[in-house]
Amino acid sequence: MEAGKRSEGMNATDQQKLEDCIARARSGSLEAWGELYREFAGPIFRFCRRALPAREDAEDATTEIFMKVREKLGQYDSSRPFQSWLYKVSANHCWDILRKRRIRQDLETEDVDETPLEHPDASVLDRLLEESSSKNVRGALGKLPARSRMALVLRYYSDMSYDEIAESLGVRRNFVGVVLLRARHQLREALAGQDSRGMAAGRTP
Amino acid sequence: MNANPNQQENHFDEIACLQYLEGQLERARALELSAHAENCGQCRGLLGALERESRLLTRAIREEDEPVPARLFRPVRERMPWAWIISFGMAAAGTYWLWTTIIDPWKAQLNEAGFGGTNLVTMLFFQGALWKGWGSMWTLVQAMAVMAMCGVGYVLLRRGLRRMNTIALVMSALAVALLLPAGASAAEVHKNQPNYTLASGETVNNDLIIFGSVVRIDGTVNGDVIAFGANVTVNGHVTGDVLFGGSNLFINGTVDGNVRFGGSMLTLHGKVGKNILVGCGTVLADSSSEIGWGATIGAGDVTLAGHIGRDLLVGAGRVQMDGFVGGNVKMQASEAGEFGSNSQVQGKIEYEGPKQPDVASGAKLASAPVVTIRKKEMDTFAGFSWWHKALAWGASFVFGLVLMLLAPGFFKETVESANRYGASVGIGFLLVFGIPIAAIIACITIVGLAVGISTLFIYLIFFNGAKVFVAVWLGRMLLGKGGYAGISASAGGFAWKTSEAVGQLALGLLVIYGLRLIPYAGIWTAILVVCWGLGAVGITLYRKIANRNAVPLTA
Numbered sequence: 001m002e003a004g005k006r007s008e009g010m011n012a013t014d015q016q017k018l019e020d021c022i023a024r025a026r027s028g029s030l031e032a033w034g035e036l037y038r039e040f041a042g043p044i045f046r047f048c049r050r051a052l053p054a055r056e057d058a059e060d061a062t063t064e065i066f067m068k069v070r071e072k073l074g075q076y077d078s079s080r081p082f083q084s085w086l087y088k089v090s091a092n093h094c095w096d097i098l099r100k101r102r103i104r105q106d107l108e109t110e111d112v113d114e115t116p117l118e119h120p121d122a123s124v125l126d127r128l129l130e131e132s133s134s135k136n137v138r139g140a141l142g143k144l145p146a147r148s149r150m151a152l153v154l155r156y157y158s159d160m161s162y163d164e165i166a167e168s169l170g171v172r173r174n175f176v177g178v179v180l181l182r183a184r185h186q187l188r189e190a191l192a193g194q195d196s197r198g199m200a201a202g203r204t205p
Numbered sequence: 206m207n208a209n210p211n212q213q214e215n216h217f218d219e220i221a222c223l224q225y226l227e228g229q230l231e232r233a234r235a236l237e238l239s240a241h242a243e244n245c246g247q248c249r250g251l252l253g254a255l256e257r258e259s260r261l262l263t264r265a266i267r268e269e270d271e272p273v274p275a276r277l278f279r280p281v282r283e284r285m286p287w288a289w290i291i292s293f294g295m296a297a298a299g300t301y302w303l304w305t306t307i308i309d310p311w312k313a314q315l316n317e318a319g320f321g322g323t324n325l326v327t328m329l330f331f332q333g334a335l336w337k338g339w340g341s342m343w344t345l346v347q348a349m350a351v352m353a354m355c356g357v358g359y360v361l362l363r364r365g366l367r368r369m370n371t372i373a374l375v376m377s378a379l380a381v382a383l384l385l386p387a388g389a390s391a392a393e394v395h396k397n398q399p400n401y402t403l404a405s406g407e408t409v410n411n412d413l414i415i416f417g418s419v420v421r422i423d424g425t426v427n428g429d430v431i432a433f434g435a436n437v438t439v440n441g442h443v444t445g446d447v448l449f450g451g452s453n454l455f456i457n458g459t460v461d462g463n464v465r466f467g468g469s470m471l472t473l474h475g476k477v478g479k480n481i482l483v484g485c486g487t488v489l490a491d492s493s494s495e496i497g498w499g500a501t502i503g504a505g506d507v508t509l510a511g512h513i514g515r516d517l518l519v520g521a522g523r524v525q526m527d528g529f530v531g532g533n534v535k536m537q538a539s540e541a542g543e544f545g546s547n548s549q550v551q552g553k554i555e556y557e558g559p560k561q562p563d564v565a566s567g568a569k570l571a572s573a574p575v576v577t578i579r580k581k582e583m584d585t586f587a588g589f590s591w592w593h594k595a596l597a598w599g600a601s602f603v604f605g606l607v608l609m610l611l612a613p614g615f616f617k618e619t620v621e622s623a624n625r626y627g628a629s630v631g632i633g634f635l636l637v638f639g640i641p642i643a644a645i646i647a648c649i650t651i652v653g654l655a656v657g658i659s660t661l662f663i664y665l666i667f668f669n670g671a672k673v674f675v676a677v678w679l680g681r682m683l684l685g686k687g688g689y690a691g692i693s694a695s696a697g698g699f700a701w702k703t704s705e706a707v708g709q710l711a712l713g714l715l716v717i718y719g720l721r722l723i724p725y726a727g728i729w730t731a732i733l734v735v736c737w738g739l740g741a742v743g744i745t746l747y748r749k750i751a752n753r754n755a756v757p758l759t760a
Binding site: 042123177 | 218219220223224227229247250251253254255257258259261262263264265266267268269270271273274276277278
């Protein structure tokens with residue numbers, strides 16, 4: 001069962017196996033629940049790792065998310081992909097953590113910053129992308145405000161739709177694109193900052 | 206999603222390009238953009254760059270750059286290695302400290318005094334209840350408290366480095382805890398010297414703590430004398446109490462306070478201002494002896510020829526009473542009791558023994574002794590004890606039941622925490638010492654009396670009641686409800702039904718009370734259960750406080 005992958009990446013057998021497993025877990029089978037847990041603990045941990053600032057937070061959150069999931073398993077609508085539901089629960093949980101810790105550095109609710117973004121030069125962007133490794137991107141991601149980081153994680157890790165992102169982050173559907181684009185701009189700035197520091201460090205004898 | 210007015214009229218802005226790539230653009234706009242991009246290098250370039258950016262982002266975010274922590278897949282008891290390490294480290298350090306500085310020297314002294322190693326545990330417990338010298342354990346208890354606070358501090362700091370108020374709180378608590386022992390440790394201590402003599406005319410204006418084989422106080426001590434050794438003789442004057450664990454205690458001089466003694470023989474020739482509390486082989490109080498207040502004696506042979514100001518409570522093999530008692534007398538003699546011709550008792554006399562006491566003709570008793578004849582029955586105490594145990598079992602069961610009904614979530618989580626028995630016992634060990642000290646510190650510092658007293662109150666409730674969590678845990682284990690499916694219980698491997706828990710509670714309590722009936726091991730079981738239960742409560746409360754987002758697993 002390649003459950004860690006997104007549902008479209010699963011073949012029919014895997015999908016069937018997962019559905020069986022969920023059904024058994026819902027009827028109280030500990031073995032089935034254990035199977036689900038082992039299957040998804042990794043992906044959910046990685047999700048939390050990207051969404052939350054510290055590794056310990058991610059570990060705790062993973063455990064808590066599974067407590068929540070187990071409790072709410074009865075509410076899961078089996079006509080929807082399980083992974084989407086799982087990521088939605090995870091997103092809500094992580095966002096709750098960030099919100100309660102008051103480290104949402106950006107604006108609180110629906111007030112999305114609408115100041116116009118500078119139109120990028122494709123060639124400059126291309127060069128920046130060429131110079132940036134995955135590791136750099138992850139480093140830059142960690143420096144982003146919570147909502148920007150969360151938006152990118154929801155979109156590019158969990159494959160969430162704009163509607164789902166809007167619901168998870170509590171912003172209007174129309175603003176999701178703006179939030180994502182702003183997040184990308186912030187990421188580019190962070191990447192450019194890293195590069196210039198890296199180059200400066202490189203030049204230092 | 207209009208074309209950017211700052212750009213050439215037909216160009217599309219970045220957000221439109223992004224939404225186009227992500228399939229979020231309306232169909233008409235998407236077709237328009239697609240057609241435009243075929244002929245516009247600039248927009249095509251931007252689309253390409255954004256797409257590459259998406260790919261890089263997706264790859265970077267999804268890349269499995271670090272392994273999933275093993276603890277997420279381990280059984281739950283291994284979820285808190287830090288708690289294990291800290292708790293056991295501190296417990297080990299505390300035990301080592303306790304052993305090397307208190308028990309070992311004491312044991313050596315006891316050996317010297319004629320008490321073999323086998324008697325040590327008995328002595329410890331016997332002394333423990335009577336020993337006023339718990340005061341001198343203050344330093345130890347404080348050390349424990351400091352260690353407990355360090356543990357708590359570490360946990361809080363690890364979790365909440367961002368919260369300066371937490372740091373401030375922990376730091377000030379630590380400062381208070383660290384400042385206190387300096388003030389409290391003022392006592393003159395003599396160790397590692399076989400003989401100690403305070404010569405006549407000399408004065409010690411302090412509490413005197415002596416570890417020595419032969420101790421002789423001919424001078425004056427303005428404070429308490431706490432001694433461990435073979436022989437202690439007080440010929441001089443002690444203004445405080447005399448506490449002695451050892452072989453022979455002779456009091457020829459004056460003790461203004463109390464005398465508390467556990468050992469072999471007490472010879473009282475002089476004057477004790479307040480009470481005596483004695484557990485030993487022989488007590489001999491001659492006609493010149495004087496006890497200002499009351500006397501409580503447990504011994505083999507007791508001879509009391511002197512003056513006792515208030516009540517006398519004595520349980521012994523043989524009791525020979527030939528002096529004055531100002532209050533009531535309660536006497537249990539397993540072999541024989543005697544009121545000699547010089548005896549004078551002003552209060553009531555209750556006597557219990559295998560036969561009538563001998564009352565000499567000259568004895569002046571205010572009233573005739575109320576005598577209960579009791580043959581030597583081995584199970585007298587046991588019968589009493591069974592009844593008490595049944596009552597205690599019932600009380601614990603009701604307590605557990607009430608708690609289960611009032612706070613089912615908390616109860617369940619605590620049983621879950623008890624499943625981490627190592628961590629629970631370790632943390633419980635620290636809490637047993639730490640909470641009372643923290644409460645006392647709270648009482649005497651600005652934190653306030655109300656906080657301190659209510660903490661103590663809750664502590665006492667859980668000190669007595671924490672066994673219910675262990676009982677349910679035990680019941681689960683015995684009834685085979687402990688299936689964890691090889692995954693962490695907090696991640697859901699913990700099955701719970703309140704109806705079953707009631708049965709588990711009943712069975713578990715039965716087992717615990719059963720184990721407690723075993724001599725010696727029973728005491729250790731009780732201690733273990735208290736630590737375990739308190740630790741489980743501690744872990745649960747910690748989790749509740751630290752993870753306010755955690756969802757209780759109420760079924």
